[in-house]
Amino acid sequence: MNGIIVVDKPSGKTSFDIVRDIRGILKIDKAGHTGTLDPLATGVLPVCINEATKLVRFFSQDDKEYEVIMLLGIETDTLDIEGKIVARHEPDVRLTDVEKVIESFAGKIEQKPPKYSAIKYKGKALYRWMREGVDVDPPARTIEIYKVAVKDVTLPYVMFDVSCSKGTYVRSLCADMGAKLGCGACMFALRRKKSGNFAEEEAVSLGGLDKRQKQKILKENLISMVDALPDFLPIPVDQTLAERIRKGYQPETEILNGNDNISSLNKGDLIKFLTADDNIVAIGKMLFSSKELSSLHNKEQAVKIVRVFNR
Numbered sequence: 099m100n101g102i103i104v105v106d107k108p109s110g111k112t113s114f115d116i117v118r119d120i121r122g123i124l125k126i127d128k129a130g131h132t133g134t135l136d137p138l139a140t141g142v143l144p145v146c147i148n149e150a151t152k153l154v155r156f157f158s159q160d161d162k163e164y165e166v167i168m169l170l171g172i173e174t175d176t177l178d179i180e181g182k183i184v185a186r187h188e189p190d191v192r193l194t195d196v197e198k199v200i201e202s203f204a205g206k207i208e209q210k211p212p213k214y215s216a217i218k219y220k221g222k223a224l225y226r227w228m229r230e231g232v233d234v235d236p237p238a239r240t241i242e243i244y245k246v247a248v249k250d251v252t253l254p255y256v257m258f259d260v261s262c263s264k265g266t267y268v269r270s271l272c273a274d275m276g277a278k279l280g281c282g283a284c285m286f287a288l289r290r291k292k293s294g295n296f297a298e299e300e301a302v303s304l305g306g307l308d309k310r311q312k313q314k315i316l317k318e319n320l321i322s323m324v325d326a327l328p329d330f331l332p333i334p335v336d337q338t339l340a341e342r343i344r345k346g347y348q349p350e351t352e353i354l355n356g357n358d359n360i361s362s363l364n365k366g367d368l369i370k371f372l373t374a375d376d377n378i379v380a381i382g383k384m385l386f387s388s389k390e391l392s393s394l395h396n397k398e399q400a401v402k403i404v405r406v407f408n409r
Contacts, residue, residue, distance in 0.1 A: 099124065099126065099147055099148055099317070099320065100147060100148045100149040100150050100322075100323060101146075101147055101150050101320040101321050101322050101323060101326070102144050102145065102146050102147065102150050102153070102296075102320070102321045102323070102326045103120065103144070103145050103147065103302065103316055103319055103320055103321070104142060104143070104144050104145075104296045104297075104300050104301045104302065104319070104321070105120070105142075105143045105144075105145055105301060105302060105303075105304065106140065106141060106142070106143075106298065106301035106302060106303040107135050107139065107140055107141060107142075107143040107290075108140060108303070108305055109137070109138055109139065109140050109287075110137055110138075111137060112137050113131045113133075113134045113135050113143055114131075116131065116143055116145065117129050117130060117131055117145055119304070120145055120147075120316065123304075123309060123312045123313055123316060124147070124313065124316060124317075126147060126148060127148075128147070128148045128149075128151050129145055129146065129147050129148075129151065130145070130146050130151045130154050131143055131144065131145050131146070131154075132144045132145075132146065132153075132154050132157035132158055132160070132293065132294075133157070133158055133160070133162070133264070133293060134216065135288075135290060136178065136269070136288065137180075138178055138179070138180055138285075138287070138288060139288040139289065139290060140288070140289045140290070141164075141288075141289040141290035141291060141298055141301070142290045142291065142292060142293045142296055142297065142298050142301050143290070143293075143301075144157060144293055144294075144296045147320070149323065149407050149408055150323050150326070152405050152407060153323060153326065153327070153405075155405075156327070156368070156381070157293070157294055157326075158264065159264055160264060160293055160294025160295075161244065161261065161262065161263055161264065161294065162261070162262055162263075162264070162266065162290060162292065162293050163259070163260070163261045163262075163290070163291045163292035163293075164259070164260050164262070164268055164288055164289065164290055164291060165249075165257070165258075165259055165288075165289045165291055166257065166258050166259070166260060166268055166271075166272065166285065166287070166288055166289075167255055167256070167257050167285075167286040167287040167288075168255070168256045168257075168258070168272045168275065168276070168283050168284070168285060168286060169254055169255055169283060169284050169285075169286040170189035170191065170253065170254040170255070170256060170276060170279065170281050170282070170283045171186060171187045171188060171189040171254050171276075171281050171282060171283070172185075172186060172254075172282065172283070172284050173185040173186075173187075173273070173276065173282040173283070173284060174284045175213070175214065176212060176214040176269070177212045177214075177267075177269035177270060177272065177273045177284055177285060178269050178272075178284055178285040178286075179284055179285065179286045179287075181214070181284070185282055186282075187280075187281040187282050188281065189253055189254045189279070189281040190281065191253070191279050191280075191281060193251050195279060196248065196251055196256055196279065197248050197251075199275055199278045199279050200246055200248055200256070200258055200275055201246060201247075201248075202278070203243050203246055203271065203274070203275065204243050204244075204245065204246050205242065205243060206240060206241070206242045207240070207241060207242075207243060208238040208239070208240060208241075209238060209239060209240075209241050209266065209267065209270050209271070209274070210235075210236055210237070210238045210239075210270060211224065211236050211239065211267050211270060212224070212267055212269050212270055212273075213225070213227075213228050213233070213234065213235075213236065214228055215236075215267065217236060219234050219236060224236055239265060241262060241263050241265055241266045242262065242263040242266075243260060243261070243262050243263075243266070243271075244261040244262060244263070245259075245260070245261040246258060246259070246260045246261070247259050255286060256283075259291075268285055268288055269284070269285045272284055272285040273285075295326070295328060295329070296326075300319070300321075302315050302316070302319045304316075322376070323378045323407070324370065324372060324376055324377075324378050327370055327378075327381075329368075330368050330369055330370040330381065331359060331360065331363060331367070331369045331370070332359070332369070332370055332371075332372050333353075333354065333357060333360070333369050333370065333371050333372065333382075334357075334371075334372055334373075334374065335353075335371050335372065335373060335379060336373070336374070337373060339353070340371070340373050340379045343371060343379050343380050343403060343406065344379065344380070344406050344408075346403075347403075348399050348401065348402060348403055349371075349382060349399070349400055349401040349403070350396065350397050350398060350399055350400055351391055351394045351395065351396050351397070351398045351399075351400045352396035352397070353400065353401075354391055354400050354401070355391060355392070355396070360388050360391075361388050362388060363384050363387060363388040364384065364387050364388075365384055365385065365386055365387045365390070366383060366384060367383070367384045368381055368382070368383055368384075368404075369381070369382050369383075369384065369401065370382075377407075377409065378407050379406070379407060380403050380404075380405060380406045380407060381403070381404055381405040382401035382402060382403045382404060383401065383402045383404050384400070384401060385399060385400055385401060385402055386400055
């Protein structure tokens with residue numbers, strides 16, 4: 099059993115809890131999620147099974163979409179409602195002010211991750227330093243907010259949608275918005291609606307089901323590794339070539355020339371090698387663009403294999 103299951107994570111469970119539960123339900127040894135959701139958060143959590151765990155590195159770079167509820171007037175040490183309250187303010191703000199401030203965060207911005215987070219500092223997670231009484235001021239990182247839009251304002255609560263790059267901390271986003279409004283804020287609720295190509299419409303909920311029902315729904319909703327990589331151009335290979343690639347062969351120009359579907363490839367693009375029965379053999383990175391391939395010698399290495407999969 100190899101593939102990806104998109105779980106609708108409930109609030110109160112860690113991402114690791116979900117992975118551990120799936121290992122037990124399906125009786126498998128290898129499983130891993132593609133990006134942590136805080137215990138408070140709900141929504142899309144892709145979990146890779148067995149050979150698909152080799153894909154985690156590719157999915158971890160994906161953009162995310164969230165629905166957020168921000169609580170104005172409350173500041174906490176963890177930047178969410180579950181933390182210790184460190185300040186209270188009256189959120190004396192107008193709707194137009196809220197909309198203007200939230201929308202001002204669109205684009206590339208510098209963001210400091212929460213002090214209670216898994217970001218590493220000198221080899222140790224920030225939250226571990228805090229629990230040991232060491233207050234570390236983490237350096238800011240560049241993130242990008244592609245789109246942010248207010249959905250509802252019922253003070254002191256503000257609901258908004260945000261589409262953002264990997265590494266974005268919505269807790270920090272709420273705290274920064276509150277600071278700019280002058281009243282402080284923390285994250286009250288968070289739902290991940292999309293992670294890369296995985297959307298909440300395909301997420302499965304395991305709540306209220308017995309073990310047999312959970313097994314059934316997980317197996318029925320297993321996404322194949324091929325289908326989970328729609329943006330990687332497929333390159334068909336026969337069994338002989340598949341075995342060569344698995345044993346270390348780096349594809350040459352002659353392997354790609356003659357494939358009509360490679361006309362738009364750029365240098366650095368990722369491609370997937372597939373057998374006739376739609377099994378994924380490997381993922382490779384293009385060393386040249388499609389235009390450059392035609393001028394190369396047939397024995398010139400054209401692709402660098404970055405990941406190989408067992409049958």
